[in-house]
Amino acid sequence: MHKTPRKAVFPVAGLGTRFLPATKAVPKEMLTVVDKPVIQYAVDEAVEAGIEHFVFVTGRGKGAIEDHFDLAYELEATLKARGKTAEIEMLKPTRPAAGAASFVRQQEPLGLGHAVWCARDIVGDEPFLLALPDMLIHAPRGCFAQMMDVYKAHGGNVIAVEEVPHEHVNRYGVVALDEKFDDRTARITGMVEKPRIEDAPSNLIISGRYILQPEIFAKLETQKPGAGGEIQLTDAMIALMAEQNFFSYTFEGTTYDCGDKIGFLSANFALALDREDIAAKFRPVAEALLKR
Numbered sequence: 001m002h003k004t005p006r007k008a009v010f011p012v013a014g015l016g017t018r019f020l021p022a023t024k025a026v027p028k029e030m031l032t033v034v035d036k037p038v039i040q041y042a043v044d045e046a047v048e049a050g051i052e053h054f055v056f057v058t059g060r061g062k063g064a065i066e067d068h069f070d071l072a073y074e075l076e077a078t079l080k081a082r083g084k085t086a087e088i089e090m091l092k093p094t095r096p097a098a099g100a101a102s103f104v105r106q107q108e109p110l111g112l113g114h115a116v117w118c119a120r121d122i123v124g125d126e127p128f129l130l131a132l133p134d135m136l137i138h139a140p141r142g143c144f145a146q147m148m149d150v151y152k153a154h155g156g157n158v159i160a161v162e163e164v165p166h167e168h169v170n171r172y173g174v175v176a177l178d179e180k181f182d183d184r185t186a187r188i189t190g191m192v193e194k195p196r197i198e199d200a201p202s203n204l205i206i207s208g209r210y211i212l213q214p215e216i217f218a219k220l221e222t223q224k225p226g227a228g229g230e231i232q233l234t235d236a237m238i239a240l241m242a243e244q245n246f247f248s249y250t251f252e253g254t255t256y257d258c259g260d261k262i263g264f265l266s267a268n269f270a271l272a273l274d275r276e277d278i279a280a281k282f283r284p285v286a287e288a289l290l291k292r
């Protein structure tokens, strides 16, 4: 039996400079896709996978995230007084239970590896989930729930991967695989963060969903800066690969990189077209706009 992950970590300290001026006063994770903030999609995915505790690695100016996952007492009292029970019911599943969310500040933007390391005391000596919320994964069954099946079968560390056009590999972490267990699951034999296109071992990229063992924290502790001068999670995972298994999982679903304008707009467009309550009205509008 492999110890079941109970906690999920969400690095949300990034400045969101690609979305200025929108992100001057609003964290990029609070930008909405249809009617939910980007961060809520990642949290809901973790909830679906059975996660009990949510760890947010934040920074200055990210208070709206903390408020979002809190009980909005005045709002709910007002809704109640007005008999708006549907709205109250809608809010309930969006927030973790009291005591089930932790917030820790990264203090300095030293890289993703450093952000994850900042969660070490709260995660403790347990396997955990890590979600990079910019990567919104739209799937009939959440990516984390799918990955949990792989973890139950194989243990170790599990990383969600997907194919991208070869000319885009330099934007991501890229994996090399050997032994395949099935169509979607394989053993990872190598990783490289932001390789040059000609050096990439494949076009399978790390998609921003991980199940990691706590030993990663000791590797992060001594990790030297890598690509872009930042402390890279991928480099610490490479170090841990010498001691533990890493499995790749090609998930079912579509990724929208909401840290990028085109990805963000695509997510809004695609998710609106998939929403029963909106699609019928949105589709003709979208079609008319595309004819302009």
Ligand code: G1P
Binding pocket: 112, 132, 135, 171, 172, 173, 174, 193, 205, 206, 207, 208, 232, 233, 234
């Ligand atoms: C991070 C990871 C990278 C991964 C990517 C997914 O990079 O370091 O391995 O492929 O997220 O979005 P970042 O986007 O923070 O540069």
